[in-house]
Amino acid sequence: AQAAHEAAFDAAVAAEERIEPRDWMPDAYRASLVRQIAQHAHSEIIGMQPEANWITRAPTLRRKAILMAKVQDEAGHGLYLYSAAETLGTSRDELLDKLHAGRQKYSSIFNYPTLTWADVGAIGWLVDGAAITNQVPLCRCSYGPYARAMVRICKEESFHQRQGYESLLALSKGTPEQHAMAQDAVDRWWWPSLMMFGPPDGESAHSAQSMAWKIKRHSNDELRQRFVDICVPQAQALGLTLPDPDLRWNEERGHYDFGPIDWTEFWDVLKGNGPCNEQRLDRRRQAHEEGAWVREAAAAYAAKHGEARA
Numbered sequence: 001a002q003a004a005h006e007a008a009f010d011a012a013v014a015a016e017e018r019i020e021p022r023d024w025m026p027d028a029y030r031a032s033l034v035r036q037i038a039q040h041a042h043s044e045i046i047g048m049q050p051e052a053n054w055i056t057r058a059p060t061l062r063r064k065a066i067l068m069a070k071v072q073d074e075a076g077h078g079l080y081l082y083s084a085a086e087t088l089g090t091s092r093d094e095l096l097d098k099l100h101a102g103r104q105k106y107s108s109i110f111n112y113p114t115l116t117w118a119d120v121g122a123i124g125w126l127v128d129g130a131a132i133t134n135q136v137p138l139c140r141c142s143y144g145p146y147a148r149a150m151v152r153i154c155k156e157e158s159f160h161q162r163q164g165y166e167s168l169l170a171l172s173k174g175t176p177e178q179h180a181m182a183q184d185a186v187d188r189w190w191w192p193s194l195m196m197f198g199p200p201d202g203e204s205a206h207s208a209q210s211m212a213w214k215i216k217r218h219s220n221d222e223l224r225q226r227f228v229d230i231c232v233p234q235a236q237a238l239g240l241t242l243p244d245p246d247l248r249w250n251e252e253r254g255h256y257d258f259g260p261i262d263w264t265e266f267w268d269v270l271k272g273n274g275p276c277n278e279q280r281l282d283r284r285r286q287a288h289e290e291g292a293w294v295r296e297a298a299a300a301y302a303a304k305h306g307e308a309r310a
């Protein structure tokens with residue numbers, strides 16, 4: 001029976017059919033999806049913190065309203081993704097416990113500080129831009145609930161990317177001080193954004209298997225290159241430079257060449273030693289504790305409602 005199940009699963013993946021929650025799937029496929037979807041969900045909710053830092057100090061009411069809506073969207077993305085993970089038989093409580101205990105990861109990018117208002121624009125342009133580049137192919141992921149969650153998330157991320165770009169453009173075209181602030185933000189966020197795509201292909205432990213299962217459609221380096229190629233002309237249009245002296249068009253490859261990435265910094269951030277790792281996790285644990293009464297009230301209401309219906 002096991003062999004027949006495996007053959008049916010392999011055939012479905014080969015035929016570009018979606019694997020659904022009730023379908024048989026290899027244990028390792030399930031585990032790898034839970035790993036990736038949980039990390040992704042955690043990234044969305046931890047990712048609320050760097051930008052939320054600027055809600056009270058947004059320069060205008062319009063910018064404040066936009067930023068609040070964006071941060072709320074990230075919370076929504078986290079919820080869809082936890083729900084997608086739940087369809088694989090893992091509860092949200094279990095995933096959150098693992099995050100809080102430091103046993104599951106979230107994206108390295110959210111361990112960097114947001115020092116000025118321009119960082120909100122740079123995050124929209126570069127961090128949301130990198131997220132879309134990575135996530136559009138995930139809309140074709142072989143696991144149905146994850147692929148479908150990605151469709152809406154990518155639409156919202158595209159909107160976020162545009163608002164970041166527009167905000168940076170306003171600063172870049174503003175006073176010399178505003179322009180300098182935008183440039184400084186881009187200088188600080190560029191390299192960490194390239195690290196979001198994960199380690200180089202040669203060091204990517206999961207890529208080969210995830211690509212065979214059609215969870216991932218492209219390698220980390222392929223998507224990183226795609227992102228660089230998209231950003232160079234956008235930076236020119238913004239009137240800002242990217243902090244890489246080696247960045248130049250390579251006619252032969254039909255891509256931009258770029259300088260070496262500091263992978264020591266990347267692995268160090270993953271180990272918990274980035275500038276904000278401790279602060280982000282502390283804040284998350286605190287928010288979870290402070291929200292306990294809401295979860296209890298919701299559970300009590302659901303129980304009462306259930307009784308009334310019965």
Ligand code: FAQ
Nearest residue numbers: 040043044047106107108131195196197198204205206207
């Ligand atoms: N940070 O073998 P690979 C967002 C880990 S966007 C931390 O290459 P894989 C939107 C990796 O997990 C950000 N850890 O792994 C937003 C593995 O460790 P493990 C979230 C990283 O899975 C915008 C090890 O290194 N997006 O939140 C990172 O094949 C603005 C070896 O790596 C997603 O999660 C990293 N950058 O490829 C929100 C997208 N890179 O698990 C708010 C979905 C690698 O063995 C504001 N995820 N690692 O302990 C993916 O596409 C993949 O999981 C990759 C990594 C591409 C991230």
